[in-house]
Amino acid sequence: xxxxxxxxxxxxxxxxxxxxxxxxxxxxxxxxxxxxxxxxxxxxxxxxxxxxxxxxxxxxxxxxxxxxxxxxxxxxxxxxxxxxxxxxxxxxxxxxxxxxxxx
Amino acid sequence: xxxxxxxxxxxxxxxxxxxxxxxxxxxxxxxxxxxxxxxxxxxxxxxxxxxxxxxxxxxxxxxxxxxxxxxxxxxxxxxxxxxxxxxxxxxxxxxxxxxxxxxxxxxxxxxxxxxxxxxxxxxxxxxxxxxxxxxxxxxxxxxxxxxxxxxxxxxxxxxxxxxxxxxxxxxxxxxxxxxxxxxxxxxxxxxxxxxxxx
Numbered sequence: 001x002x003x004x005x006x007x008x009x010x011x012x013x014x015x016x017x018x019x020x021x022x023x024x025x026x027x028x029x030x031x032x033x034x035x036x037x038x039x040x041x042x043x044x045x046x047x048x049x050x051x052x053x054x055x056x057x058x059x060x061x062x063x064x065x066x067x068x069x070x071x072x073x074x075x076x077x078x079x080x081x082x083x084x085x086x087x088x089x090x091x092x093x094x095x096x097x098x099x100x101x102x103x
Numbered sequence: 104x105x106x107x108x109x110x111x112x113x114x115x116x117x118x119x120x121x122x123x124x125x126x127x128x129x130x131x132x133x134x135x136x137x138x139x140x141x142x143x144x145x146x147x148x149x150x151x152x153x154x155x156x157x158x159x160x161x162x163x164x165x166x167x168x169x170x171x172x173x174x175x176x177x178x179x180x181x182x183x184x185x186x187x188x189x190x191x192x193x194x195x196x197x198x199x200x201x202x203x204x205x206x207x208x209x210x211x212x213x214x215x216x217x218x219x220x221x222x223x224x225x226x227x228x229x230x231x232x233x234x235x236x237x238x239x240x241x242x243x244x245x246x247x248x249x250x251x252x253x254x255x256x257x258x259x260x261x262x263x264x265x266x267x268x269x270x271x272x273x274x275x276x277x278x279x280x281x282x283x284x285x286x287x288x289x290x291x292x293x294x295x296x297x298x299x300x301x
Contacts, residue, residue: 009187010183010184011180011183011184011187018180021176021288022173022176025169025172025173025176026169028291028292028296029165029169031296032292032296032297033299041296042147042292042293045296045297046292046293048292049288049289049293053285053288053289056179060179060284061278061281067118067121069118070118070126070129073119074130077133078136078137081140082136082140085144086144089147089148089151091148092148092149092151092152093151093152096151096153096154
């Protein structure tokens with residue numbers, strides 16, 4: 001049954017994840033002030049952001065403790081949809097090089 | 104087909120075996136994640152296609168964004184405490200954690216609105232160019248989620264304190280709150296950190 005004393009433990013249990021998330025945010029800010037190209041900076045920051053999101057999903061949102069079927073239902077389809085959105089970049093770059101607009 | 108589990112919650116059958124409300128919240132989170140993904144991709148599309156993109160964020164804005172990030176991540180931690188305390192049956196502790204989460208959410212919203220007014224003073228508004236349109240759209244949508252989350256937490260806290268809602272409802276609301284934090288982890292690097300004024 002309920003254990004009134006356990007709620008302090010969950011904070012202690014997830015403190016490492018909390019500090020890692022803060023550290024990732026700090027690293028992102030540090031990297032933003034280094035001399036990277038915009039494209040290079042976006043790649044690095046995106047990797048760190050995905051890492052933060054994964055930690056938040058698995059630990060703060062407890063997806064790691066749910067059944068594997070829930071994870072497989074939710075995550076692959078979402079990743080697929082987000083990856084498919086990447087097809088817009090060729091058009092974006094085309095617009096950049098066509099300025100002023102083609103006749 | 105859903106069945107009634109213990110405590111009266113409508114439960115999904117295997118392979119999920121979680122309350123229906125929880126599955127519904129996950130499905131909503133996924134749809135909202137794709138929405139934010141689309142709006143961030145649209146921002147990226149416009150940024151790549153625009154050679155003279157505005158980069159207005161000085162160190163004060165970045166420090167403000169860092170504080171906002173700290174506040175929101177800390178609110179996720181307090182939300183974890185609220186969920187765990189509610190599941191352990193410690194209602195006063197759960198309500199204190201819920202109150203802390205709400206206060207941190209309001210602090211975040213206040214810092215954000217203050218920053219907006221700073222940008223207004225610099226002449227950057229929703230209708231002043233592509234940067235303004237994208238920045239205020241993205242952060243405005245996120246801020247709307249934060250404020251809605253605070254309202255939802257207040258409603259859940261009130262009803263949980265009067266036993267109208269269960270710890271399961273606290274957990275479901277917690278999922279939404281963590282999602283709002285997750286989105287911010289993408290907004291900061293993509294919208295703030297790539298637009299630093301050098």
